[in-house]
Amino acid sequence: MVDRAGALIVVLNCGSSSIKFAVFPADAEPLPRTPLWNGKVQGIGGSSPDFGETGVEPFAVDLDRAHPHSAALELIQQRITRRLEGRRVIAVAHRVVHGGTRYFDPTIVTLPILGDLRSYVPLAPLHQPFPLEAMRLLLEQRPDIVQVACFDTAFHHTLPKVEQILPLPYSAWQRGLRRYGFHGLSYEFMSHALPERHGEVARGRVIVAHLGSGASLCAMQDLKSVATTMGFSALDGLMMGTRTGSIDPGALLYLMEVEKLSLEDVAATLYHDSGLLGVSGISSEPRVLIKHEDDPGESGERARIALALFVRRIVKEIGAMAAVLGGLDLLAFTAGIGEHSVFIRERVCHDLAYLGVKLDADANAIDAPVISAAGSRVLVAVEPTNEEWIAARHARELLAANGHPP
Template structure:
């Protein structure tokens, strides 16, 4: 019986999953569930048979979405447990800087990090819990969004707070590391001559962050201790003057829990646009508030690209990935239109096509669109630990 790896990538409102060959980490099947908490839809693609199926799941919770995937796997592979289950875990703190087998002690340590990623971490742990209950002998592997950024210099990670807070782990960690790592892996294969150059990768989607990369390693990133920091997102605020938070607590009629909910779920594009956190809806709207929200997003992304270029002391490669980065030619055009001084020149036709290199011939900065493959990254890490364990 072939060893298989099941990947569970649980997000705040979606779940991506896949089945991979345990020896080669090649994908057999890929799927996603969107609209969790509303009217959820599932799509499953069988890559060997080139079949695609869709399912309407109704208003399910994140936990029920994981349960649906586990039931789907059992139906697809009756009587066969996966050899390993690879899980995306958003926050690894200082302790977890690489893929890790989840023991009870590791699980507890990850649970203690939930207050730094309250929207994501509990859902990740829920997936581990459900898979462990169903397949207690399978290897549970955690792959961390923070791990890719462990290579950053200390000066890029410190907050200017009293030093004893640093000793408590209060510093910049960064996120979307699995996405950034997958872009490095793929683009290094497409264009190996670029690997040692100076990159900025923009992961733009419901959650967004950017990363400065050199020699395949993270140098700086826009998110910090939590996934709230950086550019405005679908419903998250991005960077704020800390004085705003003090004012809201003292005079805005909000307690800490209300403030947290506002910052995570009622701010960003949703809060400014007064319509939705969905970039596509805002782009299609005639509302001046919607257009202003999008303008703020473009402006902040441009600023962060320039800031990260300063951290790199130059820029050779700009990459767009994530739902907005991969699929919105208008977003790429608007962001890059203010970066000509940095050497970014798009080819309009290539940008509309939206795949591969999209910069003009002769552009000083090579600009690319590369599809994020977090699940492939998780599968590779799970397969490596599976081989190291000697279980299969």
């Protein structure tokens, strides 16, 4: 057994421009859903990065321009060390976007596994490299701390083959080209939180809308993933902040063949220059765009069409998933936009009236846990996600199962 008295688990979520962390008590029963403290470094690689944590106002930091992510990780390590007060970190759990065809369970990180995970970088170039760099540094600097990789693709391992397979030559499936699905840690948390709050209805026909800068839907039955909008990559499915979502592949061929865009140019367009930002020309965030809907001329028109397209894609995909599920019992909104954007939820639900969705405007206005009106055939919920707790939980369970010493 692992002696967990006074021990801590750190969860790291490393992105291209930010690193978030959360610290959980490994010895608490049950594991609390609120961390002891958390924080983040943001603006990494930019001109004015800053650091903030629980109880501390954000302040500007000077990161090594040549190695900003390494410098940010070192800063986080220093800040955590300052608050240990005799406690010790026994594990670091990492959110890893892609586990490919091999990794369906949380996995203890070793050098061979780290090398294996690098092979998935082309599948998630915006996300995969950064947690791997954190793993490498910690393996070098603190080999005494167990590191656990928690995969965003793992929750979707239950997808039936008809949902995983792509309509390419079958040899593509054999080479690993398939629908993987993402945001799995968020959806896994929903599989715990929704039945706790809503009971048996959460085990029925459920669609969870994870709407943030990245966005996807997951259809669940009996709390398991049976369909999802993201596919082989995190580009697929819903329109997002700067990503296209699903797009006619013929348009990409046209960009390359006729407009002579390079592969790098097309990748930049798909990942960084499209979505809400690309259509509006103003912002990737709905809360900003709604302020421009009444602008005169082209700016107002582009803001309106960007938001309309964002909502339309969500509504269309919910309709498709409801068809797969054979109906809909519960629709849950989560993540930054899903949890806080009153008007996006209102517009989506308005267009889902044909499914029997009726919104309670007052409840929606305060982000209440239930925002559907009496008489709605579909329960509509708002449920904050908690990917960090899922990762910490996996790390603690894996430590106990493998009998790692403290």
